[in-house]
Amino acid sequence: MSQNQQIDSTYVVIGGGIAGISCVEALKLYTTEPVLLISESPIVKVVTDIKFYTKIAAGFKVEDRNLQCIENTEYIIDKIIAVNSIEHIIYTANHREIKYKKLCLCTGATPKLLDDKDYVIGLRDTHSVEYFQSIVGTANKVLIVGNGGIATDLVYKLNGIEIIWVIRDEHISSHFLDAGSAEFFSNYLNTQQSSDKVIKRFRYSGERTSGAALGPDWHCGAMFGNHDGKNVIIEYKTEIKSISKSDSVRVELTNGKVYECDFVVSATGVTPNSNLDIRDGSSVDIASDGGIKVDWKMETSLSDIFAAGDVCTVDWTSEHWFQMRLWTQARQMGMYAAKCMHSKHINETLLQDFCFELFTHVTSFFGFKVILLGLYNAQGLDKKECELLVRVTNGQEYIKLVLQNGRVVGAMLIGDTDLEEMCENLILNQIDVTNLMDDLLDPNIDIEDYFD
C-alpha cells in the first residue's frame, strides 16, 4: 500500500509475532470484513505442528515466515508511532494514517539488559539463540545472568564453551522448576542417563512444601559435569556487582567472586513495548510491570483498542491460571482478542475463553518434555495449606502434584508421564482425592480406573 494514501480497515492488528499472527488468523475465521496487519518486520512468526496433549495444553513449533506467505492477509510493513483513540486513527513511521474500527496492539516486549555495552547481549527469541550460537563460536567463556527460560535454554543448548551461570536463587530455573526438579535435572546432567530405574515417591505437607524443601539442600558452586564439551559453573544466590572490559570482560559478583569472560548474556526478563504516543489528550492504563492493562475482554482503557501477548498485562485473575510471557499465552491471547474484537464489533455477548481456566505450558528443558498445569509451583498459595505428591524416576521422569484441601491445583510433569489428561481433569473438576493420595502416583495402579 502506498504512503500518504488514506487507509481504512475495520480491524487493524499491530505486530507480526505469535500474538499478532494468531489474532489475524482468528479474525479471518470470524469475519469477511477487512483485516489489516501492520508489522515493522517483513519476517513474522507462525505457529506450526500444533499438538494437543489435553483439552487445553498444546505444544507447537514457531517458524519465521516472510509476510508474503501469510495467505489472504492485507499487510503493511511499517511501524506504528501514535494513535488517536477518539478519531480511531493510527499514525505510522512512514507517514501513513490508517482509520480503524477495532485495533489490537501485539507489539511484544524487549529484553531487559543489565548494561548497554556491546559485550552484554540480550536475546529476543529462541531463533536468535541459533544466531547467538554462531557468534559465540569464537568465545571460550560466557557468563549468563538470570534464572528463567532463556538462561535455562542457553545453558542446555550451548556446547564447547565454559559457562558461568549467575542466579539469585537457591536452585536453577526458578521460574519453572522447584528445588526437587532442579536436582532431577542436575543429577541427569551430571550422570547422563542413570542406569538404575529407582522410583521414589514422596508426600510433603505444610512447611516442607516451600522453596528448596523438595530436594537436598543446594550448595553454592555446584557444577554440571562435563556435558557435550561444556562446563557449567553455577553461582547461586548472588548478583552482578560490576561489569567492565579491558582485554576480556571482567565481572564482579556480590558474593565477592570475580570472573573473566568473553561476554555476558543478560537473560533477565523483558520489558513490554507499551510506549505509544496517544494524540488525543488521553492516556492508556499501564500496569506496574510496564504492560498495557487489559480487562477480561482484552480491551485496554481506551475504547476499541485491545492488546495481546507480551505487550499486555491482564488485570483479572483466574483460579488456576496466571499470566506468563510465553508463546503459549501469546497464541491464546491473540486468538481470544480476535473473538473479543469481533464480538464487540457485532455487539454479540462474549464469554471468556476456556483456556484461561487453566494455566498450561508445554515446553522442554534439558531435553525432557515438560508440561506445567495450573499452579504448578503453588503460585499465590499459602504453602502451609498445600500438600505435594512427588514421584521421581532418576533420568526418566519427575512428577509433582500440588494439592490444596484434598484437591489438585497444579502439576509439574517432566518426561513422558502420560498423566497430563488426568491432572487437567482433576484440576478443572476439583475432585476430592483425599482418599486416593497413596494411589495417585503409584505406578502399579491405573488411576484412570478410579474416574471411569
Ligand SMILES: Cc1cc2nc3c(=O)[nH]c(=O)nc-3n(C[C@H](O)[C@H](O)[C@H](O)COP(=O)(O)OP(=O)(O)OC[C@H]3O[C@@H](n4cnc5c(N)ncnc54)[C@H](O)[C@@H]3O)c2cc1C
Ligand atoms: C530467547 C527467547 C526464547 C523464548 N522461548 C520461548 C519458549 O520456548 N516457549 C515459550 O512459550 N515462550 C518463549 N519465549 C517467549 C515468547 O517468545 C514470547 O512470549 C512471545 O514471542 C511473545 O509474542 P508477542 O507476539 O507478544 O511478541 P513478539 O514475538 O515480540 O512480537 C512483537 C512484534 O511486534 C512488532 N512490533 C513491535 N513494535 C511495533 C510497532 N511499533 N509497530 C509495528 N510492529 C511492531 C515486532 O517487530 C514483532 O514482530 C522466548 C522468548 C525469548 C526472548
Ligand SMILES: NC(=O)C1=CN([C@@H]2O[C@H](COP(=O)(O)OP(=O)(O)OC[C@H]3O[C@@H](n4cnc5c(N)ncnc54)[C@H](OP(=O)(O)O)[C@@H]3O)[C@@H](O)[C@H]2O)C=CC1
Ligand atoms: N521454554 C520456555 O518456556 C521459555 C520461555 N521463555 C520466556 O521468555 C521470556 C523471557 O525469558 P527470560 O529473559 O529468561 O525471562 P524470565 O522472566 O523467564 O527470567 C528472568 C530472570 O532474570 C532474573 N533477573 C532479572 N533481573 C535481574 C538482575 N538485575 N540481576 C540478576 N537476575 C535478574 C529474574 O530473577 P527474579 O525471578 O528474581 O526476578 C529471572 O530469574 C519469559 O517470559 C520466559 O518465560 C524464554 C525461554 C524459554
